[in-house]
Amino acid sequence: MPMLPFTFRAAEALDLGPAWQAVFEEKWPHYKAWFLREGEAARPSFATSVRMLRAHMPELVPAYDHVVELAGGGDLAARMLSLYKPPPYLAACSQGVWTREGGPMLVRNYDYAPSRFEGIVWLTQLLEKRVIGMADCLWGLLDGMNEDGLSVSLTFGGRRVLGDGFGIPIVLRYLLETCATVEEARVTLARLPYSLSHNLTLTDRSGAVLTAYLSPDREPIFRPFPAATNHQGIVEWPEQARATRTIEREQTIVRLLDEPSVDADGFVDAFLRTPLFSTAYAHGFGTLYTAVYDVPNAVARIRWPSAAWELPLAGFAPHEHTEVLAESPLSQTLA
Secondary structure, eight states: OEEEEEEEEEEOOOOOHHHHHHOOOOOHHHHHHHTTTGGGGGOOOHHHHHHHHHHHHHHHHHHHHHHHHHHOOOOOHHHHHHTTTTTOOOOEEEEEEETTOOOOOEEEEEEEEEOOOOOOEEEEOOOSSOOEEEEEEETEEEEEEETTTEEEEEEEOOOOOOOOOOOOOHHHHHHHOOOSSHHHHHHHHHOOOOSEEEEEEETTTTTEEEEEEEEEEEEEEEOSSSEEOSSBBBBBHHHHHHHHHHHHHHHHHHHHHHTTOOHHHHHHHTTTTTTTSSOGGGGOOEEEEEEEEEEEEEEEEEEEESOEEESSSOOOEEEEEEEEEEOOOOOGGGG
């Protein structure tokens, strides 16, 4: 059984600054190779990237200018950090919103390849709101919560279509920087262009719930549905659906939410067990962490089978944890 140690970090960097700059210098060779893997001509120019960011996410431009400056101001880094038309990337993931006693609470598993994962939870304040979340693409987010209580996480949408739009990590960053409620986020999501199909699940302090099915080639589909895995209502990529067990995982979440004997703790604990928890790390969709966004208490909790963090928006403290990711023999037969 292969054992893969991975070190996670949680850090406060309200305006990013030197702490983020050090991470950029560490991770940039990987991201540069990823950004250029289809050739430089396949990626938009700096002028196009900035024009699209200003057109669709103008509030974020001052923060973008700041991170580009921290990154050294180079053309390639600036283009990559805009996250406009990035190379495609696929993950699995499961997410659900608990709205009974102890909620609202967004719970998610992030299933991805450890070699392509940053593993850093940042507490930031790039604009006006404090935001906590798991980083991706250096200043984008995989999931998170802001000080207003808006919480959001992503899954891959199970469709192979590509388009002229933004990578989803910058979309999550934008939502949490500029929106306070699910309804505000829905309005924003309805007008943005996307590069790949993803599902976002959101909740807020009022207990509102939304799952957004986003795609490059059609209008977003919004449902007041408290769960998402890797399809958008119907399965459109059967091979990927079978490999990731997307239908089984969604049905499991819905069943847990409907079961009277399950409480909030039991709902979270289920994400640490099969079928929601995956050990298929070699195939790029093993569960790297479980995130719990406790909206009433303004606390993010990061869970693994061997450990747990509690990260409050107020009174945040840095953390570090090395988790041993164990690939089971069964998972090696999935692909």
